[in-house]
Amino acid sequence: MSSATQNLNDSLTGAAGAAEVAGATDSVMLKLLNVESAYGPIKAIRGVSLQVRKGEIATVLGSNGAGKTTILKTISGIIDPRKGSIEFKGKSITAQDPAIIVQSGLMHVPEGREVFPLLSIRDNLLMGAFTRKDRDGVARDMEAVFNYFPILRERTAQDAGLLSGGQQQMLAISRALMANPDLILLDEPSLGLSPKLTKEIFEIVVRINRERGTTILLVEQNANMALNASDYGYVLENGRIVMEDICARLREKEDIKEFYLGLKEEGVRADRRWKKKKTWR
Ligand SMILES: Nc1ncnc2c1ncn2[C@@H]1O[C@H](COP(=O)(O)OP(=O)(O)OP(=O)(O)O)[C@@H](O)[C@H]1O
Ligand SMILES: [Mg+2]
Numbered sequence: 001m002s003s004a005t006q007n008l009n010d011s012l013t014g015a016a017g018a019a020e021v022a023g024a025t026d027s028v029m030l031k032l033l034n035v036e037s038a039y040g041p042i043k044a045i046r047g048v049s050l051q052v053r054k055g056e057i058a059t060v061l062g063s064n065g066a067g068k069t070t071i072l073k074t075i076s077g078i079i080d081p082r083k084g085s086i087e088f089k090g091k092s093i094t095a096q097d098p099a100i101i102v103q104s105g106l107m108h109v110p111e112g113r114e115v116f117p118l119l120s121i122r123d124n125l126l127m128g129a130f131t132r133k134d135r136d137g138v139a140r141d142m143e144a145v146f147n148y149f150p151i152l153r154e155r156t157a158q159d160a161g162l163l164s165g166g167q168q169q170m171l172a173i174s175r176a177l178m179a180n181p182d183l184i185l186l187d188e189p190s191l192g193l194s195p196k197l198t199k200e201i202f203e204i205v206v207r208i209n210r211e212r213g214t215t216i217l218l219v220e221q222n223a224n225m226a227l228n229a230s231d232y233g234y235v236l237e238n239g240r241i242v243m244e245d246i247c248a249r250l251r252e253k254e255d256i257k258e259f260y261l262g263l264k265e266e267g268v269r270a271d272r273r274w275k276k277k278k279t280w281r
Pocket of ligand 2: 068069070111188
């Protein structure tokens with residue numbers, strides 16, 4: 001690269017951006033390359049490539065049926081990909097046994113929470129820690145979880161099935177934390193929750209990331225919340241990544257504002273707006 005080009009790149013990315021690029025390979029925690037997954041004849045994701053860097057919150061935005069859940073299920077080994085590769089902390093986990101993936105430090109909080117309704121809150125939490133031998137560490141993490149979500153401490157002996165949807169989401173996130181993972185996959189935490197509760201849960205997800213250094217890959221339809229909470233974002237449509245950037249820049253893109261954030265330009269007639277082609281098509 002010529003020094004002029006280098007200078008231009010530096011001024012475009014800024015010092016932090018250049019450093020990020022230089023250190024890019026060893027800071028990558030999760031890497032998908034050309035991943036394709038299908039349900040019988042239905043291809044749900046096609047050629048998905050993405051990276052999650054250590055310590056960041058990354059997000060995949062997409063509407064119903066875009067393939068968000070399929071991406072997470074493929075990473076955690078619930079679905080085997082037809083093509084492509086997945087690396088976690090520098091090692092291949094492509095089509096690996098889900099239990100081994102969990103043990104390597106990757107926890108999946110599934111869509112719809114899936115807590116054990118007939119087990120107590122405490123036992124649900126302990127299920128998250130079942131592979132751990134360090135009793136002191138488990139006790140410390142239980143305390144940490146109760147500090148993030150005090151309602152779980154108050155109701156620790158109660159059956160999880162009696163919790164509200166939002167409280168079950170808190171429990172599902174907490175159960176993942178009990179494994180003390182390096183990476184959490186979070187599938188639509190906002191599903192079915194009020195805007196207020198969604199905001200509260202996102203604030204705690206950000207605190208978990210900042211305070212514990214847990215890396216997070218979040219998939220969401222709620223673009224507004226996800227873009228505010230995350231560092232880096234991908235846009236998924238019909239199983240393909242159509243756009244990616246740091247979230248601060250994604251939030252400013254007209255297409256994102258119009259199609260994902262519901263912000264419309266003043267004075268443009270509705271039919272014209274909807275006929276307008278997205279720039280990534
Ligand atoms: N078990 C399944 N069998 C057949 N097709 C499926 C199955 N699960 C998902 N699909 C299809 O795969 C595509 C991607 O689905 P996926 O659940 O990954 O989307 P999503 O982005 O998570 O959507 P949502 O926001 O509604 O949760 C959709 O077309 C869906 O109908
Ligand atoms: Mg889904």
